[in-house]
Amino acid sequence: MSFAPPSLLTIDLDAIAANWRWLDARHPGQTAGVVKANAYGLGAAYVAPKLFAAGCRNFFTAHLAEALTIRPLVGQANVMVLHAMLPDEAEVFTHHGITPVLSSLPEIALWATEGKRVGRVLPALLQVDTGMSRLGLSAEETRVLFNNPDLLTGITITHVMTHLMNAEISEHPSNETQYQRIRTFQRQFPDARLSLANSSGLFLAPKFAADLARPGAALYGVNPTPGRLNPLTPVVQLHGKIIALRDVEPGTEVGYNGVWTARRPSRIATVAVGYADGYFRCLTNQAFGYFDGTPAPLVGRVSMDLTTFDVTGIANLNLGDSLELLGPHCTPDNLAQAANTNGYEILTALGARYQRHYIGAVPAT
Ligand SMILES: *Cc1c(COP(=O)(O)O)cnc(C)c1O
DSSP states (O other): OOOSSEEEEEEEHHHHHHHHHHHHSSSSSSOEEEEEHHHHHHTTHHHHHHHHHHHHOOEEEEEEHHHHGGGGSSSTEEEEOSOOOOOOGHHHHHHTOEEEEEESHHHHHHHHHHHHHHOEEEEEEEBBBSOOOSSBBOHHHHHHHHGGGGGGGTEEEEEOOOOOOTTTTOOOHHHHHHHHHHHHHHOTTTTEEOOOOOOOGGGGOOOGGOSEEEEOOOGTTSSSTTTSSOOOOOOOOEEEEEEEEEEOOTOOOOEEEEEEESSSSSSEEEOOOGGGTOOOOOGGTTTTTETTTEEEESSOOOOOSSSEEEETTTOOTTTTTTEEBBBBBBBBBHHHHTTTTHHHHHHOOOOOSEEEESSSOOOOO
């Protein structure tokens, strides 16, 4: 006999599809779906086919292994890998029809060699470092490439791309600087299209959306416009099951190291979610659970598998009920603020041992 894990993570795939359609309708170009890191922790095997059914024909992953996972789930759509291609991977890319993002001269050489081996011209995106100093051709590599166009023999550059370092800060001058740099670069590739916007980039001036936008976080309900109202539909709910309830006297310490002490007669609910589930330890004394919309402060240390909440005075609450830890009253962005991080880290840290419920799953073909 098997038992479902006590706490429940609900992932609304219909909301993800609606978010993709809404973002896609904001601009005339194409809109990819970024499904790296297991679709930001939500399950790429569910998210990718859902996006495909919604009309998405361009997918980005970080790693080749992630691309191989979704390749059979998205028909003939373009599957592109953001990270550097390693020497022994080139033949895997061609064998599975996966497109690399080339970010250095050695990678360009590798892909050109692979093209010769298979005897056809191979597509690729070309990434340029316009300010982030992370991935992409450096200024020096760019010079070498412009002086030696033969390096690209056997490769079709479908898009030139770069990544914005301050897209969520709409007034930041680096956005325009990076735009000008990639446009200058693009002039050397008149046939290539342009890709630079992540989620937040789609909320800058319209030109940033360019030919192929690459939203990730916004698809999953994270606010791409921090400080302003979130225009996207929420996707994730987390309900933590109450597995113990106790009444404690004033002066009672709760949890490791007694970092919270009851000041009044209190009712403490112990919930089966902890930092091993991605409910960060730094949320200790900082967050809230909600019962029917009523806030219950997190009290005491978050431990590995358990977290305690002060539910004093909340009527009709019983053992076996659940507290909303993520949902309408506490979004990933809200929880991120309490944990001093961003919504991306909240989502990608969501644990593997929740019971997962998917709304709107596409039947497997
Ligand atoms: C992760 C990533 C994206 C998606 O970014 P979001 O902010 O989640 O929309 C787009 N482009 C690149 C290069 C990335 O690494």
